[in-house]
């Protein structure tokens with residue numbers, strides 16, 4: 341059984357694949373926050389911009405098996421009139437690795453989908469995922485030490501220690517490195533910090549949450 345908060349066609353808004361047509365499958369639940377506002381201040385991850393509780397969003401629901409969820413993802417792709425080429429699904433959440441498993445990966449590969457994940461990097465990635473974006477969270481135990489993409493939301497630590505953190509990630513096996521300004525009341529300041537860090541440390545590129553800028557989901 342898979343619990344999906346929402347399932348919708350859109351464009352990937354962030355990172356190396358920004359602008360690419362994708363189905364977003366947002367799984368319910370996360371291991372770093374309950375999703376309840378009253379727990380936010382005591383959570384390991386406190387800045388989340390997403391509602392991932394329950395299965396009541398657009399296209400959400402409980403799917404009894406991998407075949408049923410893969411069919412729903414395929415139907416969502418077809419709903420945009422896209423043909424069978426370039427099929428792409430992004431699993432996010434919440435934390436998708438609490439639910440994504442080899443049965444679902446196989447069912448989607450059988451339908452010629454490329455599979456991407458957005459993960460906090462605390463859970464082992466199953467075989468067969470085609471694109472891994474890891475977004476480490478301060479205070480969590482990062483175990484995904486190799487990925488296609490790292491997308492670090494800043495600031496999560498004092499400004500001095502951000503540069504030490506960047507230096508550490510520069511020495512690791514991430515093929516694309518992005519900084520993303522933390523959304524919220526300080527977005528403007530955070531964006532200025534991200535821009536200046538990208539200028540100072542050109543191994544990093546800026547990831548703008550383009551879907552928010554243009555008003556799509």
Ligand SMILES: C[S@@+](CC[C@H](N)C(=O)[O-])C[C@H]1O[C@@H](n2cnc3c(N)ncnc32)[C@H](O)[C@@H]1O
Nearest residue numbers: 387388389390433434435458459460475522523
């Ligand atoms: C909602 S998370 C879900 C996937 C996974 N749990 C993770 O944290 O990577 C999706 C992406 O949004 C980023 N994100 C969450 N809250 C944000 C915020 N307030 N500002 C900018 N990015 C944020 C996360 O770091 C992650 O890259």
Ligand SMILES: Nc1nc2[nH]cc(C(=O)O)c2c(=O)[nH]1
Nearest residue numbers: 351352353354432458551557
């Ligand atoms: N369009 C769009 N792109 C995204 N990239 C990462 C997202 C996420 O919440 O994981 C996201 C999202 O929610 N919408």
Ligand code: SF4
Nearest residue numbers: 370373385388434460
């Ligand atoms: S780890 Fe991801 S889904 Fe979980 S609370 Fe943090 S940003 Fe949100």
Ligand SMILES: [Mg+2]
Nearest residue numbers: 389390432549
């Ligand atoms: Mg999002």
